[in-house]
Amino acid sequence: QVQLKESGPGLVQPSQTLSLTCTVSGFSLTSNSVHWVRQPPGKGLEWVGAIWSGGSTDYNSALKSRLSISRDTSKSQVFLKMNSLQTEDTAIYFCTRIHYGGYGGFDYWGQGVMVTVSS
Amino acid sequence: DIQMTQSPASLSASLEEIVTITCQASQDIGNWLSWYQQKPGKSPQLLIYGATSLADGVPSRFSGSRSGTQYSLKISRLQVEDIGIYYCLQAYSAWTFGGGTKLELK
Numbered sequence: 138q139v140q141l142k143e144s145g146p147g148l149v150q151p152s153q154t155l156s157l158t159c160t161v162s163g164f165s166l167t168s169n170s171v172h173w174v175r176q177p178p179g180k181g182l183e184w185v186g187a188i189w190s191g192g193s194t195d196y197n198s199a200l201k202s203r204l205s206i207s208r209d210t211s212k213s214q215v216f217l218k219m220n221s222l223q224t225e226d227t228a229i230y231f232c233t234r235i236h237y238g239g240y241g242g243f244d245y246w247g248q249g250v251m252v253t254v255s256s
Numbered sequence: 257d258i259q260m261t262q263s264p265a266s267l268s269a270s271l272e273e274i275v276t277i278t279c280q281a282s283q284d285i286g287n288w289l290s291w292y293q294q295k296p297g298k299s300p301q302l303l304i305y306g307a308t309s310l311a312d313g314v315p316s317r318f319s320g321s322r323s324g325t326q327y328s329l330k331i332s333r334l335q336v337e338d339i340g341i342y343y344c345l346q347a348y349s350a351w352t353f354g355g356g357t358k359l360e361l362k
Contacts (some may be wrong), residue, residue, distance in 0.1 A: 181353060231299055236305055238311075240347060241347020243300070243302060244311065246300060248299060
């Protein structure tokens, strides 16, 4: 069955770089796109970025200068790197995939990983 | 960037009541609109895609509709398991979530 699972450090110091991994199973990264969505504590959802089945990427315009998404198809893993972290980047980070039915919705989600930016 | 204005921000309703949540898009997004339910400590769950299509396994009391650039999620008979926070999402140009609606029991 389709599964996504995020992993990464729970605590990152300000100005440092965040590195997260999304490991997927039950589908191929060459057939489906994977997106990152984040949620600050007690707040709403924010789309972060995506890597498409062909390997191209799209980023939230507000984060683009600090963000990089890549993948290793042989390991079924997608990577998120965000530099110059600030306290406002503290959030739960989810990876998710595009719904087969089209129209850009997300059908399967990981459990999320909490990232705290603090010294 | 496309903005999604979701209302109300919070809603208190009784069991079996009809509940409606709306999202207003800042420009035409066609049917590139989906709805999600999120419960505390959990990931969002897809309810509606393509503005009106019910996702697999979602109870039929949930429905979506569109009138121009206004989109609505309707719960026909509120059940206790429907309590949570609801979000709309546009995917016409990049992706933008609405601010969320917290649904509570009266």
